[in-house]
Amino acid sequence: MADTIILEVARFSPERDSQIGYQTFEVPLRSDWMVLDALNYIKDNIDGSLTFRWSCRMGICGSCGMMVNGVPKLTCETLIAQFAPGPVRIEPLEHFPVVKDLVIDMDVFLEKLQKVRPWIVRKDDRLPAREFLQTPAQLEAFHQYSLCINCMLCYAACPVFGLDQDFVGPAALALAERYNLDSRDQGAPERTDVLSQHDGIWDCTVVGECSTVCPKGVDPSLAIQQYKLTATKEWFKTWLLPWGNK
Amino acid sequence: MATLNRSNRPLPWMVFGVGGFLVAFFFPVHIFIYGIALPLGWLPTPSYRSTLELVHYPITRIYLGILLVMAFWHAAYRLRDTVCDAFAMRQVDTIVAAACFAFALAGSIATIVALWAVP
Amino acid sequence: MPQYRQFQYKAYQPVMSPYWYFDRWPYLKFMLREMSSIFVGWFAVVILLQLNALVSGPTAYANFQHWMATPPVFIVNILSFVFICFHAITWFMLVPRVVARQVLQRPSPDVLSAAPNFGIWLVASVVVALFALRVI
Known part of the structure; x- marks a missing residue:
């Protein structure tokens, strides 16, 4: 050498x-x-x-x-x-x-991160009387996404973000999904309004490099595709069922 | 009403997804037989009469109808994103989308007309 | 905007090359996968032409068969075959993973969720081939 x-x-x-x-x-x-x-x-x-x-x-x-x-x-x-x-x-x-x-300059990313409310949202603001209990299976549902360290490698790997700076992007979407899948969280409807826009999940064309470069083994690409499925279910509920639009 | 901000992409995306499966399952064998094997004479070519007979079956026509219409919309959905990404044309996305979906609509109508015309 | 910003120097704004997909192989692979849509459109039109020829009579159908054997069309068909198989493989590896997670509520290994699709692909191909070649 x-x-x-x-x-x-x-x-x-x-x-x-x-x-x-x-x-x-x-x-x-x-x-x-x-x-x-x-x-x-x-x-x-x-x-x-x-x-x-x-x-x-x-x-x-x-x-x-x-x-x-x-x-x-x-x-x-x-x-x-x-x-x-x-x-x-x-x-x-x-x-x-x-x-x-x-x-x-990471401000672009921090703004996007804030937009998806990456924290546990509860319907009432009162402090619960006791801790929220969670089964190992419930933890498993979101655990992978919680490993994100906000290093922004996935944004650097994402050509969609490069082409369209309004795209919410891999890490923020994976973290949104992390809280959506958390059994303690009730903020999914609020996040839907950010995620289901054109600049949310629908901009993603599944290049998949975000998941490859992630140093923590998070799979933002999977989170986004999964959320597309969820958003599609929501959409059909809203437009087809009279009681769906609540 | 917040829902108004939500994208209407779920509908085309659903079609894109189902079309993606149909294309993946059925297109390769179609291309292999009619595009490669028969022109090269690898397989015995069925007679004109027997092939015409095949499209007489309602099941064949339903199959072809669903396959082609879904394939056209699948291709249009993906082509729109491809054109925008390949030529950095996201700012004229509306025009690209209109052109692609017009192609899919034309293809769908042509499919239905063609299948209708089968005696 | 925070007030201190007016004293900051201007940051460099990167510009993305319109040919970004030539930079790295994963990006080129992505672009090739997406380009399969062109060939899907092409062969859907070919099947339409075949249908029309079939309905128009034996001469028209013979002309169509002759046209399919001409070198330019033949080459495009070979390309379509390669591209659409690429689409099929990438699709089968990715999509079931998404659906499986939604259905099972837990992650499942890639290979396991993709395997049934390759089985269906094989069966579907054989069935279509038997019909198309008029074995049944």
Whole structure:
């Protein structure tokens, strides 16, 4: 194994640039290094102005998502040695505005997330007298979707979001489904109004890459298709049954 | 009334879904026989009379009617999204959708007319 | 908009290439799958033409059979076969998973929920073939 590898890192300075440029760095190639370690090596030893987000280094905070050779990855759990002999291209997550270098503006996502009410909604606001009980089967129904860490890799992988920024998108839809399927939740009717619009589930053309790139094994693509089925049932109930439109 | 905001896509989507199954189950064998095997002479070609007899059966006509109409709408639904995605034309989606669904409607009418004309 | 925003520098807005599906194989695969719709439309029209020819008489039907054997039409039919089989396989792998989860209320393995479809596909093909070739 060669002892160094070349990184082509996207650079963008909002003060100077109107386009993204690339800068190459030569970093040591170590078998136990993640891409994030290489980026930190650059920041510590070569160019302190390189800007990127990271926090936990163990794949749970969801801050260090970047495009590694064109594929969205959590850089803290992507071994750099697999790309030897290189070069490795590091870019900010696709389809998002770039604030600086590898840092994206995530407001677009946060607005969408808020819209689907990703929390337990109850019909009455009173605090329950005791905790809500749930069987293992009821937990199993939504557990997979609750593993989402909001890292936005699925948005970077979704061409529909790239083509149409109004699309609610994979993670937000998966999280909506996570609460819809939760036996303690009663907010499904309210979420339907957001999900059943054109920009909700119906924009999805089932590319399926959101599920492939998810570092947590969440399957947003499945959640969306399932919700299409639910929305279709709702639609028929509303239009065919006189008592359905409540 | 909040329901007014909801998309009416469920109806075409339902047809797209059912059509997708019918196309997947029945189209490959149709293409294989009439498009590949018979032109290449891999299989004995049935006589004109026996083939005409086949479409006399009401069951064949019902089968062909359902299969073709669903196939046209399935293709139209998917073609609309494909055209919009392939040429980044989501802003003219209405025109694309109108063209695709007009094709499906024309195909459906032609199917019914053709099956009606069978003696 | 928060007030501090007016002092922020403008972010870079990425532009998506209209040819984005050539960037990565999964995207190209998706586009090829969606393009099967063109061939579904094409062969539905072919079946219509066949019906019309059949009703118009033996000469018209012989002309139709001859037309199906001409190289351009034959090549398009081969392509249709490949594309629609691709559609069938992807469809059988994806759709039952959605339905199975809705019916069973729990996730089921891909292969298990897809298997019955491949069985139905085989049986349907054999039945249609027997009728079309006038074995029955």
